[in-house]
Amino acid sequence: MSVLVADGDRPREGGPDRKVVDVAVGVLVRENGDFLLTSRPPGKVYEGYWEFPGGKLERGETVEQALRRELHEEIGVSIAAIHPWKVELVDYPHALVRLNFCKVFEWVGELQMHEGQLFAWQSLPVTLQPVLPGTIPVLVWLAEERGFTDATQLRA
Template sequence: MTAVAGERTPVDVAVGVLIDGDERFLLTSRPPGKVYEGYWEFPGGKLEPGEGVEQALARELHEELGITIDGAERWKVELMDYPHARVRLHFCKVRRWHGAFEMREGQQMAWEQLPVAVRPVLPGTVPVLRWLAEERGHAGLTHAA
């Protein structure tokens, strides 16, 4: 899913890789009515003008999930080309938050481990699963067949 340089201007997106005390990570489904409806992904959203990655992530996670994060660790950046948009995904690890999870956009949530059980997984999520597998010594173990 690579693109020719200069083909389309990428949209910057802040993405939260929420990791709990058991090293599980949170995936949410794409809400009804959105592109790739029902696909599973790490939560987040587009940066608004003048907004930094951490600011956008905090805002998006509060708007979508009802939680307030206590900081975010910038992790990796990945450029993805989808038919509807070219996006630059800024992945941040989040290990501390407070508040009760509320699925405010009608999405679902699942705490996952490798290999993930939910299907289908959004293409932009696959590299993150690979990175997590590499970090955890599970190379090649990203999702079940």
């Protein structure tokens, strides 16, 4: 697995023996292909950056369990089936993160931003800025699935 290095010019916290933090990430996709992005909440690292919703796995949790819990806690929806999709390792200055991306096509409940974040349904090209570095590979994967060949079509 390759490692995406975010903000490579900044020092890494925790030294060379950093533990990997596992994160479950939901790529919620509507029937028309639009996908949900949320902003990083106030007070968190990369505050205001746009990302796919999700969060850290707690001890003993599976990716599916964590994703169900996190999406309910963060955005107020209960999800149906999850579809494990891709895994990306991202080396942020504050943490080494393994992002477990899962597609979600069905959910129940109205979106409620419980952490003060914003949300937006997007298509390609994404019109929001700034986008969290770990989100960019997902935009590439979505573009590949949709037949885009020009990387400039990912973000406006």
